[in-house]
Amino acid sequence: LDGTPELDVCIDGADEVDEHFTLIKGGGGCLAREKIVQHAAQKFFVIADSSKESTQLGEHYGYIPIEVLPFAASSVLRSLPRTEGGTAQLRMAVKKCGPVLTDNNNYIIDWTFEKNKPRDWKEIQLRIANTPGVVETGLFIGVVDKVYFAYPDGNVKEIDARKKH
DSSP states (O other): OOOOOEEEEEEEEESSSTTOOOEEOOOOOHHHHHHHHHHHHHEEEEEEGGGGSSSSSTTOOOOEEEOOOGGGHHHHHHHHHHHHOOEEEEEOOOSSSSSSTTSOOEEEEEEESSOOOOOOHHHHHHHHHTTTTEEEEEOOOOOOSSEEEOOOSEEEEEEHHHOOO
C-alpha cells in the first residue's frame, strides 16, 4: 500500500457472512492486514462458497479471531469472557511450538461466542477493539459492496449488499 495507498477494489474471501453482511474474517491469521487493505479500497467484494452463508454469525464458523499484542494476550484472555461471555483461547501453531504469529508478529485469540443469540456486532466490535492490547478483530461490519456465493452445482449467487441496507 505504500506505492498505491488507494485501491479501486478489494476482492477477498470470508469465513462467514450473515444476512446483514457482517463478516467473520481472519481465520488464516492476517486479519489486521486484511482490514487495512479493505479500508484502502473504494469497493469491497467478497467471494465465498455457499457453506459460508448464514442467517446470523455462528451458524457455520465457531469463533471470531482477535489479533493481540503478545504482551497483552493473557490479560485479554482473562477479560474477554468476562465482558463478552463465551470462551477465549490463544491459537497455537500446528507445525511449531508456541502460539500462531500474525504477519505483524502478534498473537491470535479465538473468541468462541454463544450461538443463536441476537447480538449488536457493532457494539461488540467497539468494546473488543477498545480493549488495551487488541490490535484488530475479525469482524467486518458495514463494509461489503457485493457478495458472491458459489454453489456446488456451479451456480453463483450475487448479492448487492448496498441495495439491501
